[in-house]
Each structure stands twice: as structure tokens, then as C-alpha cells.
Amino acid sequence: MVSNVDKRKSKILNIVAYGIVFFIVVPLLVLSFWSFAGRWPWPGLFPVGFTMRGMEELFSKSANMFSVVTSSVLLSLTVAVLATVIGTMTARALVFYDFKGKELVSFGTILPIIIPGTAFAMGVHVVFIYLGLADTFIGVVLVHLIYALPYTVNIMMDVTAMTGDNLEIQGQVLGIPPFRSFYHITLPLIMPGVISSVSMAYIISFSQYFITLMIGGGKVKTLSVVMVPFIQSGDRTIASSYALLFVLSTFVVFILLELVIKRFTARLNGI
Amino acid sequence: MRPYLLLAPLILLGILFLLGVGNALIQSLGYIPAFGMTDLTLEYYKQVFSNPTLIASVKVSLVIAVVSSVLAAIFGVLLCAALVMNGYVRDRIVQAIKIPILIPHTIVALFMIMFLSQNGLLARILFHMGLITAQDGFPMLLYDTNHIGIILAYLWKEIPFVAYFVLALMTSINSTLGEAAENLGASGIRSFFHITLPLCMPAVNKALLIIFAFSFGAYELPFLLGATIPKALPVQAYVEYIHPDLRHRAYAMAMNGVMLLITLGISGMYYLLSRKTERMNGEQRG
Numbered sequence: 001m002v003s004n005v006d007k008r009k010s011k012i013l014n015i016v017a018y019g020i021v022f023f024i025v026v027p028l029l030v031l032s033f034w035s036f037a038g039r040w041p042w043p044g045l046f047p048v049g050f051t052m053r054g055m056e057e058l059f060s061k062s063a064n065m066f067s068v069v070t071s072s073v074l075l076s077l078t079v080a081v082l083a084t085v086i087g088t089m090t091a092r093a094l095v096f097y098d099f100k101g102k103e104l105v106s107f108g109t110i111l112p113i114i115i116p117g118t119a120f121a122m123g124v125h126v127v128f129i130y131l132g133l134a135d136t137f138i139g140v141v142l143v144h145l146i147y148a149l150p151y152t153v154n155i156m157m158d159v160t161a162m163t164g165d166n167l168e169i170q171g172q173v174l175g176i177p178p179f180r181s182f183y184h185i186t187l188p189l190i191m192p193g194v195i196s197s198v199s200m201a202y203i204i205s206f207s208q209y210f211i212t213l214m215i216g217g218g219k220v221k222t223l224s225v226v227m228v229p230f231i232q233s234g235d236r237t238i239a240s241s242y243a244l245l246f247v248l249s250t251f252v253v254f255i256l257l258e259l260v261i262k263r264f265t266a267r268l269n270g271i
Numbered sequence: 272m273r274p275y276l277l278l279a280p281l282i283l284l285g286i287l288f289l290l291g292v293g294n295a296l297i298q299s300l301g302y303i304p305a306f307g308m309t310d311l312t313l314e315y316y317k318q319v320f321s322n323p324t325l326i327a328s329v330k331v332s333l334v335i336a337v338v339s340s341v342l343a344a345i346f347g348v349l350l351c352a353a354l355v356m357n358g359y360v361r362d363r364i365v366q367a368i369k370i371p372i373l374i375p376h377t378i379v380a381l382f383m384i385m386f387l388s389q390n391g392l393l394a395r396i397l398f399h400m401g402l403i404t405a406q407d408g409f410p411m412l413l414y415d416t417n418h419i420g421i422i423l424a425y426l427w428k429e430i431p432f433v434a435y436f437v438l439a440l441m442t443s444i445n446s447t448l449g450e451a452a453e454n455l456g457a458s459g460i461r462s463f464f465h466i467t468l469p470l471c472m473p474a475v476n477k478a479l480l481i482i483f484a485f486s487f488g489a490y491e492l493p494f495l496l497g498a499t500i501p502k503a504l505p506v507q508a509y510v511e512y513i514h515p516d517l518r519h520r521a522y523a524m525a526m527n528g529v530m531l532l533i534t535l536g537i538s539g540m541y542y543l544l545s546r547k548t549e550r551m552n553g554e555q556r557g
Contacts, residue, residue: 043398149281
């Protein structure tokens with residue numbers, strides 16, 4: 001039964017919705033356009049010509065873009081997978097068990113969202129120098145994990161609570177060992193959560209600038225760290241080219257991730 | 272035993288997190304043995320609160336965080352209402368709303384530079400409409416003490432975030448209670464403000480807390496779009512952190528301490544308020 005309320009669309013609310021979509025989409029279009037803009041003197045609405053200068057900068061040997069993008073994607077994928085595994089483990093502990101300190105743990109999971117990033121980054125920098133983790137790939141993965149976990153725990157808790165553990169326990173009753181029964185029964189059911197958790201953690205890691213710079217010390221080069229000086233410099237053509245590469249590489253990774261996860265799920269279900 | 276095994280990696284990372292924050296606090300009290308500073312003192316906090324530049328930094332960060340998060344909450348709820356009441360929840364529009372979540376703040380800063388600088392696209396459009404005659408005629412929105420560029424950049428990210436954060440709850444409330452009220456004769460606006468919105472407030476408040484804490488403590492946007500003087504707290508703290516005179520590191524940490532106290536204070540207030548409303552709701556039901 002669809003009530004007549006649905007059909008009565010408010011004009012003002014329509015303007016709000018489409019207006020905001022307009023403000024979201026236009027900058028992205030302009031960004032793609034500006035990556036190829038040549039000289040663009042005031043007050044022209046369009047550039048005088050087009051140029052491949054931005055693309056040449058990206059693919060020049062000195063920029064070493066291929067290795068930066070690869071290592072950057074690899075780093076964020078590592079974070080995404082680990083954050084999702086840890087998120088799933090934490091979610092299972094918080095949803096299926098009652099234990100001492102449960103409230104404290106679930107409060108602790110949101111702390112990294114609330115506590116200012118600069119306070120943690122500057123404080124942990126010295127700790128990492130002592131531990132030999134400063135300027136290393138592992139060090140950067142660890143701090144990115146801390147920022148991704150509040151979101152992945154939240155996502156995995158929702159889907160874990162919805163799925164429950166009845167089927168898994170039935171599997172165990174029938175004699176399947178606990179991990180196998182999780183792997184073959186629960187995992188396919190929580191896959192939608194796994195996809196959003198992996199994507200969320202990936203984008204959080206891929207976007208980090210300040211903390212990557214602090215802990216990576218400029219030695220761990222991510223696309224964010226390489227891009228920001230160009231945004232600062234005011235060369236909008238080159239900055240736009242980097243930003244375009246950032247956005248496009250994110251989309252490509254997301255499409256591939258979904259494909260891989262779907263295949264994996266199909267294989268799980270097939271067995 | 273089982274839950275603690277499952278929690279082990281989270282707890283290890285939590286310890287690392289607390290070590291970092293705790294270390295920042297200890298250093299803010301002037302205890303940095305590596306630099307031969309071993310006396311605990313509140314001196315650096317006193318200096319932060321007696322130095323006009325640093326007080327100005329506290330104000331800058333508070334203004335940016337309060338204005339951007341309150342506006343984002345209002346417009347985010349409005350956007351969410353537009354999506355829910357006009358039936359766009361399963362529409363392409365929702366996909367578009369998710370885009371800003373994928374775009375990092377650094378790229379949003381670039382958007383602002385493209386559109387809002389004095390030779391940016393908006394200024395050029397106004398010039399062609401005959402509203403301004405030169406670049407100077409366009410107001411300084413970036414790198415200025417009015418912080419408008421930074422606030423607009425946060426709004427671009429956070430309005431869709433709030434809408435998306437509240438969307439699921441508002442959809443379910445509206446489809447049950449909101450429409451019931453309308454079928455009983457309440458107007459759309461009345462049922463929204465008296466039924467749907469109050470029931471959505473827990474989610475709205477949570478979103479508000481997240482975006483306030485983030486915009487108060489984040490480095491990227493004030494670094495890329497902020498005025499030279501005064502700088503936002505995180506940017507000023509980093510300036511002190513990399514100061515050649517290593518004793519300035521204690522100032523940096525004291526500024527971090529101030530940020531920490533303010534965000535923890537606000538989170539504490541949020542916690543108490545949400546418990547109070549939960550209790551009140553419980554009493555009403557009982």
C-alpha cells in the first residue's frame with residue numbers, strides 16, 4: 001500500500017536535493033576539465049588552450065608516479081583488509097559475549113574519532129622513533145588502522161548483530177569446527193558488511209595526509225602526500241591532474257574490489 | 272577467555288593510541304627527558320593562555336568547528352528530509368550524496384581554490400554578469416580571517432555526511448510514525464517537526480559530535496586555506512612542533528592538550544545529555 005503522501009513532492013525540498021547534488025557534481029566536472037586547461041587569463045570563462053602539461057608531469061620519470069600509486073594502493077589495501085579482519089573480530093566479541101570491561105572497549109573504539117589527530121600524531125611520533133617504526137610502511141599501516149577501526153567496527157557490529165550466530169552454532173552442533181563454520185556459513189552472510197568496511201577503511205587510509213607525513217616522514221610516499229604540495233603551490237593544472245588521478249584510482253580500486261569479493265563469495269557459496 | 276582473544280588486536284592498537292595521546296600530555300607538562308627537560312610544570316599551559324596569538328588560535332578553531340558543524344547539521348537534516356519525504360531513498364541521488372565521503376579534504380581545498388579565489392571561477396562569472404569590475408571586487412574568501420573558505424569546504428564534505436548518517440533512521444521513522452501522523456490529519460511539516468525530527472535527534476547529535484570533533488582537530492583544511500595569522504590550533508601546534516628551538520615542543524603539546532580538553536569536555540557533555548534523554552524516554556515509556 002503506497003499512501004498518497006509519497007506522490008505529493010515538496011518543491012522546496014526538491015530544490016534542496018537537486019541543488020546539493022549540483023554543488024557536489026560541478027566541482028568534479030570542473031576538476032577533470034582543469035587538468036587539461038592551458039593558459040587561462042583573467043577574466044576568461046574558458047582557458048585559451050588545452051595542454052597535456054598536467055599529464056606529462058604525472059607520467060614524467062621524475063614524478064615516479066607508477067611506483068607512488070602502486071605503493072599507495074598497496075598500503076591502503078593492507079589497512080583495509082586488516083581493519084576489516086580486526087573489525088569483524090571485535091564485532092563478534094562485542095555482539096556475542098558479555099565480559100568485564102565491555103562498555104569501556106566499546107567506548108574506546110570511538111576515541112580516535114573524537115581525539116584531535118594532531119595530538120595523537122605528535123605524541124606517537126616519539127614513541128614510534130623509540131620502537132623503530134617511524135618512517136616505515138608498518139608504522140604508517142598501524143596509525144592508519146587506528147583511524148579506520150572506529151568505522152569498520154561500527155559497520156561489522158551492525159551486520160554481525162543482524163546475522164546472529166544461530167546458523168553457525170547449528171553447523172558446530174553438526175560437527176564442523178568453529179573456524180570452518182564461521183568461514184563457510186557466516187562469512188557469506190556478512191559479505192555486504194565486509195564490502196562497505198573494506199571500502200571505508202581503504203578511503204580513510206588513502207585520504208590521510210597529516211598523519212602519513214608525520215609518521216612516514218616523507219619516506220613512505222602516498223598519493224596524498226605527493227599531491228598536497230601541488231595544491232599548495234597554486235599550479236591548478238598540475239594539482240587538478242593529481243586530484244583526478246586520485247579520484248580515478250579510487251574508483252578503479254573500488255570496482256576491482258567488488259569484483260574480487262563477489263568472486264570470493266561465489267566460491268564460498270559453491271563449496 | 273574467547274572474547275579477550277578476539278579483542279587482542281584491537282586492545283594492542285588501543286594501547287598504542289593511548290601511549291601516543293598520553294605521551295603528548297606528559298610532554299605538555301614539560302617532561303621531555305630527551306631534551307633534558309624533567310620538571311613537571313603547568314608553565315606551558317599558562318603561556319598558551321597568556322599569549323594573544325595562541326588565544327587567537329583557540330578562537331579560530333572554535334569558530335570554524337562550531338559554525339561549520341552546526342550549519343552542516345541543519346542543512347544535512349534538510350537534505351535528508353528532502354531525500355526521505357520526496358521518495359529519493361532508492362534513487363541515483365543517494366549515490367551522488369556518497370561522493371563527498373570519497374573525496375579527501377585536500378582535494379576539497381583545491382575545489383575551493385578553483386571556485387572562490389579572487390581570480391577563480393565565481394569571480395569570473397560575477398565579472399561577466401557585470402557585478403564586479405576587477406579581481407579586487409571579489410571578496411577575500413580564502414586565506415582570510417573570516418575563515419569562509421574553510422567553513423564552505425567543511426560544509427561540502429559534512430552536509431552529505433550528516434544526511435547519509437541520519438538517512439536509514441529517518442527513512443524507517445517516516446515510513447511508520449510520520450505517515451501515521453499524516454493519515455491522522457497532521458500536515459507534512461507538522462509531522463516532520465513534531466514526530467520524525469525529534470526521534471531522529473540521537474543520530475543527528477552523534478553526527479554533530481563527530482563532525483565538530485573532526486573540524487576542531489583537523490590539520491588539512493586550515494593548513495591549505497587558512498590565514499597566516501592567526502592560524503588554527505592544529506596548524507599552530509605543528510609550527511611549534513617543528514620549531515628549531517626544541518623547547519617549543521612543549522608549547523605544541525600544551526596546545527594539543529587544550530584541544531584534547533575541549534573535545535573531551537564536549538564529548539562528556541554529549542554522553543551525559545544522551546544518557547539523560549534516554550532516561551527521560553524510558554520514564555515516559557514506563
